[in-house]
Structures are given as C-alpha cells and as structure tokens.
Amino acid sequence: xxxxxxxxxxxxxxxxxxxxxxxxxxxxxxxxxxxxxxxxxxxxxxxxxxxxxxxxxxxxxxxxxxxxxxxxxxxxxxxxxxxxxxxxxxxxxxxxxxxxxxxxxxxxxxxx
Numbered sequence: 001x002x003x004x005x006x007x008x009x010x011x012x013x014x015x016x017x018x019x020x021x022x023x024x025x026x027x028x029x030x031x032x033x034x035x036x037x038x039x040x041x042x043x044x045x046x047x048x049x050x051x052x053x054x055x056x057x058x059x060x061x062x063x064x065x066x067x068x069x070x071x072x073x074x075x076x077x078x079x080x081x082x083x084x085x086x087x088x089x090x091x092x093x094x095x096x097x098x099x100x101x102x103x104x105x106x107x108x109x110x111x112x
Contacts, residue, residue, distance in 0.1 A: 001095035001108055002069045006060040008080045008088040013058045019079035023071050028062040057088060063095055065108045
C-alpha cells in the first residue's frame with residue numbers, strides 16, 4: 001500500500017476531488033494548511049501591503065493499493081496543474097499495514 005500526500009492550491013481542490021472520484025478514489029482526508037514558499041515579494045491591495053510568502057493550500061492524505069498508485073498521482077497532476085509557480089507537491093511513502101476498525105480486518109482489502 002502507498003500513502004500519497006499532496007499539497008495543492010485551494011482553487012484546484014474541486015477539480016482534484018472530481019478527478020480522484022472518477023478514478024475510483026472515494027475516500028481521503030484533507031486539511032486546510034498554511035505554508036511558506038519561495039516567493040519573497042509582497043503585494044499591495046488598496047494601499048495595504050500583504051505578505052505573499054504565507055501560502056494557503058489544501059493538504060490531501062490518500063492511501064491506495066500499490067497497483068493504484070500511478071492512476072491516483074496522474075489524477076492529481078492533471079487536475080491540479082495550472083503551470084504556474086505554487087501548484088504544489090506530491091509525496092509518496094509506503095504503508096506497512098492497514099486495519100478496518102469496525103471489523104478488525106487487515107490488509108489491502110480494508111481500502112475497498
């Protein structure tokens with residue numbers, strides 16, 4: 001099993017969620033997060049200067065079976081990309097085991 005963590009633009013969340021559902025990823029967790037980026041410039045709106053180094057993003061946590069890793073990543077890449085700096089990152093790590101709390105079952109079938 002793989003854990004796919006993605007940090008994406010909040011404005012792309014609906015498109016990414018739809019793309020994941022179309023691929024069959026029907027369960028994942030997400031959080032609103034703030035991070036720091038490489039952009040050091042500020043912006044001015046109505047005479048007030050704002051820092052743009054603090055970036056509002058959405059963090060997704062998805063666990064899939066190994067054979068579904070590529071499809072999941074491709075869905076996030078295609079739906080989350082704008083081509084501009086700040087589109088986000090995807091991280092992949094191994095999951096050793098999963099358990100379904102309700103039944104006590106373990107293994108990859110718990111993800112279905």
